[in-house]
Amino acid sequence: MQSLNLYEPMIATIKSVKELTPTEKMFEVELPDGKRLGHGPGQFVEMTVFGVGEAPISICSSPTDGNNFHLTIRKVGDVTGVVHTMKPGDKLGIRGPFGYGFPVDQLKGHDIIIVAGGIGLAPLRSVINYIFHNRSDFGQFTIIHGAKTPSDMLFKDELEGWRKNPNVVYLETVDRPTPEWKGNGGVITTLFKKVGKINPDNTYALVCGPPVMYKYVILECGVLGIPDSHILASLERRMKCGLGKCGHCQINGLYCCQHGPVFTYTQIKHLEEAL
Amino acid sequence: MSKPRIAFFDFSCCEGCQLQVLNCEDELLDLLALVDIVQFREAMTEADWNFDIAFVEGSITREQDEPRLKKIREAAKLVIAIGACSGMAGINAIRNAMPVDKAKEIVYGNKKDAFESTFARPIDTVIKVDGYIPGCPIDRKDFLRTVQALLVGKKPPDHDYPVCQECRLRENECLLTVGIPCMGPITRGGCDAIEPTFGSPCIGCRGLVSEANIESCKQMLEKHGLTIEDISKYMTIFNSFQKEEKHA
Amino acid sequence: MEQRVMEKKDVKSFIAELIKLYPAVYGPVAKGKSVVFDRLKDAGEAKFSYTRSILPPKKYLMPQQECIMKFDMPPNPKAESVVEFEDQVIVGVHPCDIRAIKLLDMIMNGGNPDDNYNKRRGHTVIIGIDCVPDQYCYCSSVMDLRCTDGFDIFLTDLGDQVLVDVLTEKGKEVISKIETKPASSTHLKKQDELLEAKKKLFTAKFTGPAQLLPLELEGQWEAPVWEDMGKKCLSCGQCVLVCPTCYCFDVTDELALSMKKGDRVRKWDGCQLAGFAYVGSGENFREEPGARVRHRYHRKFKYHVDSHSMTFCTGCGRCWVHCPVEINLVEISNRIFKREAECKA
Amino acid sequence: MPDHDIHVHYVTRVEGHGDIVCKTNNGVVEKAEFNVVEAPRFFEAACVGRAHYEIKDIVTRICGICACGHALASLRASEAAMSIEPSEQTVDLRKIVLHGETIQSHFLHTYFLAAPDFLGVGSVIPLASSHKDVVVRALKLKKLGNDISETIVGRHVHPITLKINGFSKLPDPAALKAIQKRVIEALPDIEATVDLFSTIKVPELYRETEYISLGPTNGDKEYPFYDGDIISSLGQSYRPSNYQQVCNEEVDPKHTAKLCKHKAPSYQVGALARFNNNYNLLRPEAKKIAEKLNLKAPNHNPYNITMAQVVEAVHVAYDLIDLIDKVLTKGIKEENNKYQPKAGTGAGAVEVPRGILFHSYKYDSNGICQWADCVIPTTQNVRNINEDMKTLVPTIIGKSQEEVSLLLQMLLRAYDPCISCSTHLINVRFE
Numbered sequence A: 001m002q003s004l005n006l007y008e009p010m011i012a013t014i015k016s017v018k019e020l021t022p023t024e025k026m027f028e029v030e031l032p033d034g035k036r037l038g039h040g041p042g043q044f045v046e047m048t049v050f051g052v053g054e055a056p057i058s059i060c061s062s063p064t065d066g067n068n069f070h071l072t073i074r075k076v077g078d079v080t081g082v083v084h085t086m087k088p089g090d091k092l093g094i095r096g097p098f099g100y101g102f103p104v105d106q107l108k109g110h111d112i113i114i115v116a117g118g119i120g121l122a123p124l125r126s127v128i129n130y131i132f133h134n135r136s137d138f139g140q141f142t143i144i145h146g147a148k149t150p151s152d153m154l155f156k157d158e159l160e161g162w163r164k165n166p167n168v169v170y171l172e173t174v175d176r177p178t179p180e181w182k183g184n185g186g187v188i189t190t191l192f193k194k195v196g197k198i199n200p201d202n203t204y205a206l207v208c209g210p211p212v213m214y215k216y217v218i219l220e221c222g223v224l225g226i227p228d229s230h231i232l233a234s235l236e237r238r239m240k241c242g243l244g245k246c247g248h249c250q251i252n253g254l255y256c257c258q259h260g261p262v263f264t265y266t267q268i269k270h271l272e273e274a275l
Numbered sequence B: 001m002s003k004p005r006i007a008f009f010d011f012s013c014c015e016g017c018q019l020q021v022l023n024c025e026d027e028l029l030d031l032l033a034l035v036d037i038v039q040f041r042e043a044m045t046e047a048d049w050n051f052d053i054a055f056v057e058g059s060i061t062r063e064q065d066e067p068r069l070k071k072i073r074e075a076a077k078l079v080i081a082i083g084a085c086s087g088m089a090g091i092n093a094i095r096n097a098m099p100v101d102k103a104k105e106i107v108y109g110n111k112k113d114a115f116e117s118t119f120a121r122p123i124d125t126v127i128k129v130d131g132y133i134p135g136c137p138i139d140r141k142d143f144l145r146t147v148q149a150l151l152v153g154k155k156p157p158d159h160d161y162p163v164c165q166e167c168r169l170r171e172n173e174c175l176l177t178v179g180i181p182c183m184g185p186i187t188r189g190g191c192d193a194i195e196p197t198f199g200s201p202c203i204g205c206r207g208l209v210s211e212a213n214i215e216s217c218k219q220m221l222e223k224h225g226l227t228i229e230d231i232s233k234y235m236t237i238f239n240s241f242q243k244e245e246k247h248a
Numbered sequence C: 001m002e003q004r005v006m007e008k009k010d011v012k013s014f015i016a017e018l019i020k021l022y023p024a025v026y027g028p029v030a031k032g033k034s035v036v037f038d039r040l041k042d043a044g045e046a047k048f049s050y051t052r053s054i055l056p057p058k059k060y061l062m063p064q065q066e067c068i069m070k071f072d073m074p075p076n077p078k079a080e081s082v083v084e085f086e087d088q089v090i091v092g093v094h095p096c097d098i099r100a101i102k103l104l105d106m107i108m109n110g111g112n113p114d115d116n117y118n119k120r121r122g123h124t125v126i127i128g129i130d131c132v133p134d135q136y137c138y139c140s141s142v143m144d145l146r147c148t149d150g151f152d153i154f155l156t157d158l159g160d161q162v163l164v165d166v167l168t169e170k171g172k173e174v175i176s177k178i179e180t181k182p183a184s185s186t187h188l189k190k191q192d193e194l195l196e197a198k199k200k201l202f203t204a205k206f207t208g209p210a211q212l213l214p215l216e217l218e219g220q221w222e223a224p225v226w227e228d229m230g231k232k233c234l235s236c237g238q239c240v241l242v243c244p245t246c247y248c249f250d251v252t253d254e255l256a257l258s259m260k261k262g263d264r265v266r267k268w269d270g271c272q273l274a275g276f277a278y279v280g281s282g283e284n285f286r287e288e289p290g291a292r293v294r295h296r297y298h299r300k301f302k303y304h305v306d307s308h309s310m311t312f313c314t315g316c317g318r319c320w321v322h323c324p325v326e327i328n329l330v331e332i333s334n335r336i337f338k339r340e341a342e343c344k345a
Numbered sequence D: 001m002p003d004h005d006i007h008v009h010y011v012t013r014v015e016g017h018g019d020i021v022c023k024t025n026n027g028v029v030e031k032a033e034f035n036v037v038e039a040p041r042f043f044e045a046a047c048v049g050r051a052h053y054e055i056k057d058i059v060t061r062i063c064g065i066c067a068c069g070h071a072l073a074s075l076r077a078s079e080a081a082m083s084i085e086p087s088e089q090t091v092d093l094r095k096i097v098l099h100g101e102t103i104q105s106h107f108l109h110t111y112f113l114a115a116p117d118f119l120g121v122g123s124v125i126p127l128a129s130s131h132k133d134v135v136v137r138a139l140k141l142k143k144l145g146n147d148i149s150e151t152i153v154g155r156h157v158h159p160i161t162l163k164i165n166g167f168s169k170l171p172d173p174a175a176l177k178a179i180q181k182r183v184i185e186a187l188p189d190i191e192a193t194v195d196l197f198s199t200i201k202v203p204e205l206y207r208e209t210e211y212i213s214l215g216p217t218n219g220d221k222e223y224p225f226y227d228g229d230i231i232s233s234l235g236q237s238y239r240p241s242n243y244q245q246v247c248n249e250e251v252d253p254k255h256t257a258k259l260c261k262h263k264a265p266s267y268q269v270g271a272l273a274r275f276n277n278n279y280n281l282l283r284p285e286a287k288k289i290a291e292k293l294n295l296k297a298p299n300h301n302p303y304n305i306t307m308a309q310v311v312e313a314v315h316v317a318y319d320l321i322d323l324i325d326k327v328l329t330k331g332i333k334e335e336n337n338k339y340q341p342k343a344g345t346g347a348g349a350v351e352v353p354r355g356i357l358f359h360s361y362k363y364d365s366n367g368i369c370q371w372a373d374c375v376i377p378t379t380q381n382v383r384n385i386n387e388d389m390k391t392l393v394p395t396i397i398g399k400s401q402e403e404v405s406l407l408l409q410m411l412l413r414a415y416d417p418c419i420s421c422s423t424h425l426i427n428v429r430f431e
């Protein structure tokens, strides 16, 4: 049971670790007694590495993926650095789930375009898997994925499946192609040409990636005619509590941890600090 | 897991930072439970060159210091610069403002040529440094926090915020409000604002914060009655060394 | 609200009584030429004629640094939240700080209630006191001078006597420890006169109504005032650390030297410090000092007003007094009222 | 007879870098000397052009161990130069600070730097498991010294509150009272220290030399640390302003650095010099300890410097109790510390743990330093250390190389040298 005090983490166990790239690893995490986290796609947890600190990490698995959940973590600093040295059986602290994720019920019945840049694919994987598991609830399904180089791509074996999967249009590109790379080259926006005709009013675009990416991708969504309220962006900010108190994640008047991390473009369009 | 092995070395300095380590009287025995100290000339005769972390105090001021420092770098997994002398040449760099010859002459008169000495430099002009514990002297708690951070795999704390932050949290009377010029607003914190807490202005021994607004600070100090000349001297008690300086 | 009077000479024995009854009584005491809130060991220490304390009394509801969780290190980690509180009385709280506590109550109760703050708050008796403004005070521009809620009892110095506004049950209980008489209309009239006189003492004033600032700020995101202030600002964070309505914090894990256990500690943090909005991917969402000054200003006069209909600056003047480069929200507000952005455009 | 060829590079458990070289040939001593290999730091040059209020903060960085002593010598010099008379309260508090430093430094030296030799180990670290009680006691006593500094000057290494003509912040009387209580509580630990050292037999060495220290001015009854004239055991006394006639720092043609010389070929400063010169002024409690340690003035064995430190520690502990009483009885008052900088030259002489220390400055009328000079105890002792080594080696020449090396190192350590602080001692090589 989540303790009454919102600052107290549950003790969770790492069940498996998978190296995705030299700087990213995926961790399968089990809560005490195999309890479910009870999250929705797009939500995040506050993950404790004891003695090091806490960091907000998106849940990269769908609630339909089973009782355990997955975290994909890029090594950038203290918490993320030390968690990279951890092995199955090691313990983490988990608080959450927190935040406002992707409104899957509202998305049902619509065409979905996922736009993922780099590590942005991690939070989106939760909703991607959710859609695959409830495929018939959704219309046309497109994934647009960009990475810096082929080796930076996350979930490589899953990508292999998506490439072959007739239930999804999977488009990918790398900024800097290598000689072995057979696919597209160039930044992610170049893929929008390949999207073809869509029914904009019936389409939702779900976007996550590095801060520089949003502006351009949202422009492209606009070109496709997707209404602002149908563009959902998951944003990153510094966070210390996840509860709308510590102030770090504020985007103008909104708190990324409470009102987001997933926002509609309508919500953030007029916010000077959002994108 | 075997205990990490740590070693202490010094170059041109007052050894006050190492003394600060010895001054952790309450913690020393616990510290020894966590690490093995294998070299510490100021306090021990045993000297082992097999260590994980080297804490280096003091500035580089002579050619002959360089090979010794490089040997330390080769032996250590991590090199941590301790103190202002080691991290930014500190007080030793005051003399960089005058030709080495002049400094020698002031102190040794016509015997000046008997000494080998060059510019005073921080150790990172010679080797790669993995972390810094700033201050003249280092703060004891800061030293212990750094050791702990390294042991759990974190980077050493960098305290990249001005001394004023800690000064305010300690609820000191700001010296500026009583007319004493203070370097707190541009100096890196982590010392718990010890100088202002004892009624004395911060003199910048921890170096500048990375986004120091020096221009505005100068104007502010001028308003408090210092001349530009006073200010620039004040700012160079510890912060004389400019990274661009090549050694002579 | 019940209004009573006590003899001025009884104030001291009243405080002495409180010190006997409560585990902790805090009040304003001298520190050099300044005043700080500190634990009162005896009634004589309290210095009631003061302008502003360095840190606001909020430090007894949300300390500069507090342990929020204790943990054991792996292999078998344990985590247990920590909430420390005791019955406490804060005496000598000025109307601006009372209002600030009211605002904090709103924040800490709203959304995800903050246990640590709320428990402490629930065990706190607040005894307010009226004050005399100096040249840095501007509460008259941002709030009502008459203090009507947020305290348990409130004292107004009427000369030989002290008017006691008793607002809560806790207040009633506290005041019953000392002899008081019901206030007469003369007393109340005197209080009105004092407030009227106080109004005239303010030299720092907004040139427009603070409630209109959210509207005035529209279109002034790029106003020159931000860059001007940004050039001056030293990013020292003092303005936000002394502010009674600021509540941002940082959280760190601090290990015991044994490295077998540790405390998770929350400490005051501030949006004017350079690294406040820095994220791991290398982006600083408010890189320029001017953007940070603008953010702070908006937090005081727009964002919270939009969501809570309350201005989050009480005009206490602390940030002005402590800013080494004298950045102050009166000057900024008055420049906002001037709509310089449009003049430029 | 084995011949010795000893070169100890960077003698350990001393402050700063020094080497010992000893060479014998067919039983004849060719070389026995202490070489300083410290890098020059040019403090006097750094002071030139600096304002009066910056000088103390610069010169305390000469040495971390006697930072308070440097600060006090510096303040006294600046005050002498600008004709400032600090108040009695200031002087009393400064004396407490200096005593704190003596306690911290003497216990650091006796326990951490010297004792391991007597107990046959390389450092105090192995003692942490074999003699835990001794180490705990040593840490406790050292901490007491540190806490005295912390209470009055903020921290021991580079003291904060010490200022020209007063303090930037006065200590809290309650804290001072608490310190006094701790000194009283530490007396049994000090007693135990005496017991420990009374079981130790220092190596033999007899060499008469000149002893220089502060001595009482005009019949003062105080064992002088902070105040007094400069006196020589060979009879002569000077005002501090004439310190240059005492140390005669001169460039000896044979050597490459300034060395000191008074009447005898070399002279000694430090705990034993003070003990020899001022024995009569020791408190009775300390005299009793001297007796217990079999130490009589004058004593001519430099290894006994360590023993003299133990005696002084006892003296200082009792003196502290009285000094704090005096300060608290009079009550600590805020004072006006303002002063007007003015032109002048002045010197300060203070007894720091390792011996007499001189600072001297010349200021212009704006209080900008024009010239500075600092003469450190170890600088004054260097010649004497070498003379001692020359006397020692022939008496132990039959011992093994290790033993000779150890005895030489112990001799050097007895002086508790502060090499990095010896501003004028660069590359001293006795060829």
Ligand SMILES: Cc1cc2nc3c(=O)[nH]c(=O)nc-3n(C[C@H](O)[C@H](O)[C@H](O)COP(=O)(O)OP(=O)(O)OC[C@H]3O[C@@H](n4cnc5c(N)ncnc54)[C@H](O)[C@@H]3O)c2cc1C
Pocket (backbone or CB within 6 Å): A044, A053, A054, A055, A056, A057, A058, A059, A071, A072, A073, A074, A075, A076, A077, A078, A079, A080, A081, A119, A122, A123, A235, A236, A237, A238, A239, A261, B160, C274, C275, C276, C278, C279, C280, C281, C282
């Ligand atoms: C909602 C949300 C979801 C997220 N999801 C994921 C996810 O799924 N996977 C993932 O890998 N990451 C995710 N992140 C990002 C992740 O939270 C950060 O990378 C993480 O907090 C970094 O913590 P750390 O302790 O490892 O790094 P830190 O040690 O805190 O620092 C990281 C870097 O920033 C620098 N730095 C830190 N603080 C400062 C400062 N004040 N000033 C200057 N430099 C500073 C450090 O030097 C270092 O280079 C998410 C973030 C949010 C808000």
Ligand code: SF4
Pocket (backbone or CB within 6 Å): B163, B164, B165, B167, B168, B172, B173, B174, B175, B176, B182, B183, B184, B185, B193, B196, B201, B202, C324
């Ligand atoms: S005294 Fe110095 S460090 Fe403290 S707040 Fe004032 S300027 Fe900053």
Ligand code: SF4
Pocket (backbone or CB within 6 Å): C239, C242, C243, C244, C245, C246, C300, C312, C313, C314, C315, C316, C317, C318, C319, C320, C329
């Ligand atoms: S913003 Fe300034 S004046 Fe307003 S409440 Fe905060 S500290 Fe007081």
Ligand code: SF4
Pocket (backbone or CB within 6 Å): C232, C233, C234, C235, C236, C237, C238, C239, C240, C272, C273, C319, C322, C323, C324, C325, C326, C327
């Ligand atoms: S107190 Fe002034 S200088 Fe410091 S951060 Fe605030 S506005 Fe900037």
